Amino acid sequence: MRQGPTQTQSITGTSVAESWKMFDRIAGRYDVLNRVLSFRRDVAWRRFLYERLPDGCGLKVLDLATGTGDVLLGFAAAGDKVAAGVGVDKSAKMLELGRRKVERRGLTRAVTLLRGDASALGVRGESFDAATMAFGIRNVANVPETLREIWRVLKPKGRVLILEFSLPPNRIIRGLYLFYFRNVLTRIGAFVSGDRHAYRYLNRTAEEFPHGEAFCSILRDAGFKNVRAHPLTFGVATLYEGNK
Numbered sequence: 001m002r003q004g005p006t007q008t009q010s011i012t013g014t015s016v017a018e019s020w021k022m023f024d025r026i027a028g029r030y031d032v033l034n035r036v037l038s039f040r041r042d043v044a045w046r047r048f049l050y051e052r053l054p055d056g057c058g059l060k061v062l063d064l065a066t067g068t069g070d071v072l073l074g075f076a077a078a079g080d081k082v083a084a085g086v087g088v089d090k091s092a093k094m095l096e097l098g099r100r101k102v103e104r105r106g107l108t109r110a111v112t113l114l115r116g117d118a119s120a121l122g123v124r125g126e127s128f129d130a131a132t133m134a135f136g137i138r139n140v141a142n143v144p145e146t147l148r149e150i151w152r153v154l155k156p157k158g159r160v161l162i163l164e165f166s167l168p169p170n171r172i173i174r175g176l177y178l179f180y181f182r183n184v185l186t187r188i189g190a191f192v193s194g195d196r197h198a199y200r201y202l203n204r205t206a207e208e209f210p211h212g213e214a215f216c217s218i219l220r221d222a223g224f225k226n227v228r229a230h231p232l233t234f235g236v237a238t239l240y241e242g243n244k
């Protein structure tokens with residue numbers, strides 16, 4: 001069964017709407033597991049996000065489901081396109097770790113991390129040049145509502161960039177990937193994080209979330225134009241972009 005965009009039912013004991021509580025529990029091990037389990041591909045994927053930001057310098061960027069802030073920190077390391085970044089997440093623990101990283105890198109003036117819900121941001125409309133969301137959209141309770149909120153806070157012609165897991169189109173690569181994803185990643189994730197639900201949740205939500213053309217059409221339905229999907233690393237992740 002495919003996961004519908006507004007579905008909130010319980011997956012392996014964790015409901016999508018309450019997934020942020022699970023991130024509170026695994027926050028301390030989140031970054032290291034990301035690097036190890038993705039063979040550092042996550043760093044390259046976030047780097048590609050930077051490349052797809054709108055042209056120009058001095059951009060104001062909103063990063064939703066920012067977690068420990070790696071997207072905005074990656075932007076600061078990649079170049080000078082982004083003048084100000086605001087990260088929003090529901091997990092206080094992920095944000096706490098993110099703020100420490102921001103302080104360590106001397107970026108407190110450029111990067112602000114706030115606790116909040118991606119689907120109800122409480123910020124003025126037309127405030128940001130770009131909105132990014134890496135591995136967050138499948139964790140929100142209501143995808144169309146979140147996309148409408150992103151639309152609202154983007155400036156005219158602003159760009160949305162959403163990075164999310166997807167499935168490789170090649171059958172052999174998909175088979176190998178699913179074996180790794182279902183059997184190896186979940187076991188290592190459970191062992192290192194100490195949370196047996198968390199990486200099972202990752203695996204189930206990632207496999208069931210709409211990807212490729214299905215997610216492009218969800219973006220179009222939310223009003224975004226020039227929607228494109230960029231499959232990354234044989235299609236295990238995809239960067240979606242669209243303009244307001």
Ligand SMILES: C[S@@+](CC[C@H](N)C(=O)[O-])C[C@H]1O[C@@H](n2cnc3c(N)ncnc32)[C@H](O)[C@@H]1O
Nearest residue numbers: 020023065066067089090091117118134135139
């Ligand atoms: C897989 S992590 C991604 C973190 C970060 N973007 C990255 O690339 O490492 C997903 C994040 O989504 C957050 N989250 C889940 N539901 C949310 C919501 N409704 N609003 C904001 N953040 C949410 C979780 O707390 C978690 O930090």
